[in-house]
Amino acid sequence: MENQGTRDQWGSRIGFILAAAGSAVGLGNIWKFPYLAGENGGAAFVLLYLACIVILGLPIMIAEIVIGRHTEKDPVGAFRLIGGGRWTIVGYMGVLTGFFIMTYYSVVGGWTLGYIVKSATGAIGSVSGTAMSESIFNAFIQDPHQMILYHFLFMAATVFIVYRGISNGIEKWTKVLMPMLFIILLILIVRSVTLPGAEKGLSFYLYPDFSKINTKVVIEALGQCFFSLSLGMGAMITYGSFLSRREKILSSAIQIVTLDTLAAILAGMAIFPALFAVGMTPEKGPGLTFNVLPVVFSKMPYGSVFATLFFLLLFIAALTSSISLVQVVVTYATDEWKWSHRKAVLTAGTLIFLLGIPAALSFGAMKDVKIFLGNTYFDFMDKLTTIYMLPIGGMLIAICLGWKYGLEKTMHELDPDTKSASLEKIWALTIKFIAPLLLASIVGYFGIYRMIR
Ligand code: TRP
Secondary structure (H helix, E strand, C coil): CCCCCCCCCCCCHHHHHHHHHHHHCCHHHHHHHHHHHHHCCEHHHHHHHHHHHHHHHHHHHHHHHHHHHHHCCCHHHHHHHHCCHHHHHHHHHHHHHHHHHHHHHHHHHHHHHHHHHHHHCCCCCCCCCHHHHHHHHHHHHHCHHHHHHHHHHHHHHHHHHHHCCHHHHHHHHHHHHHHHHHHHHHHHHHHHHCCCCCHHHHHHHHCECHHHCCHHHHHHHHHHHHHHCCCCCCHHHHHHCCCCCCCCHHHHHHHHHHHHHHHHHHHHHHHHHHHHHCCCCCCCHHHHHHHHHHHHHHCCCCHHHHHHHHHHHHHHHHHHHHHHHHHHHHHHHHHHCCCCHHHHHHHHHHHHHHHHHHHHCCCCCCCCCCCECCECHHHHHHHHHHHHHHHHHHHHHHHHHHHHHHHHHHHHHCCCCCCCHHHHHHHHHHHHHHHHHHHHHHHHHHHHHHHHC
16 A cells, blocks of 8 residues: 555564564563462463464464555554454454553663662562561552652653654664673573572472463453554554565564564573472562562572663563554554654653653552552553453454455465465464454453453
């Protein structure tokens, strides 16, 4: 379809892959994945998660990139072209979801900044136990000034990179940040598995206990797969819209998904051995990273150094994800409203900062303000997006592409000279049948069950 010629493009295939992997690898991998695995039977959860990635994650990833490059549009423009009429709403829902996720994502991104400071100044390396670590964390997230300041700084860093554009900003930065992230991760793994007593953590992580698997765990793994791969709201449609016609989508998508999965698995390899080595248990839930890891760091030699490295890692991961979320909103404003890039970035950044303030205050000043069914603003935004908006979005993406637009018109977007015709058939089958059905069950079951609980 048409290309105005002024639209930015990824400078190289590897630039696109790293930027997309940067979007995928985020707090979801390093903060969420390990605690979910810890709560849900270790290796058994990991296997289930891998199954979701292959059955559902990869096909939807391909679908989003295909839609993006085929239309060369923001999500709203893309759905106007491939669906038209009411289907355009799917695009609007995506942009809105981007806004909503950013309101709390930026707050947690701010926590990582705060913890870099705490680690570098020795406050983390010297905690005496879980109680002290918890009180540091609670005091931190209850303090309105620090919360808003760090939320602001995280947003500012995001805006700074998005402002520089696709090839000069996002691509350039992710090319530096992503290798850094993997190097830090590897350093932490080496440290972790060489601690005395690390084997217990490794075996928890690598030997599956299938007795822990139940419906809730299955559904949790599915939701996590979606969030972690940045699917369901048009982030990959947006990134795909800047992809040159020359590039192969099938193999690119496989590489992006592999990098994301690798990062999640490696994050577990860094965390569990260290956790077991210092005699702690893994089922600590969301507090795992911020409450438990400081204790682990304080018990290892040069703990402050490793703590600083770890939270730097978490910050980098969060930053390369948040730029993709903001880019969706920005692309919408520049494509649909013809806003200047500058105006779009600054307006989106300011709006997200303001909408994020209630999330920043959700653990302190506004902790008793319940939005819906007893949820704070922060929890509400988290649940609304992860449980409802992303799976519904993913389902509609698959249905619109598979049934409304028709896959025939997009098959050439996959690898033109591919030898993997059977892979393409499996993909088509998944987009038309398997993905809509599986996702409908997530929305139905997971949605009703978790929101009420
Ligand atoms: N995938 C990121 C993570 O794992 C978060 C993220 C970035 C995201 N962009 C997204 C999630 C788009 C859903 C949709 O932390």
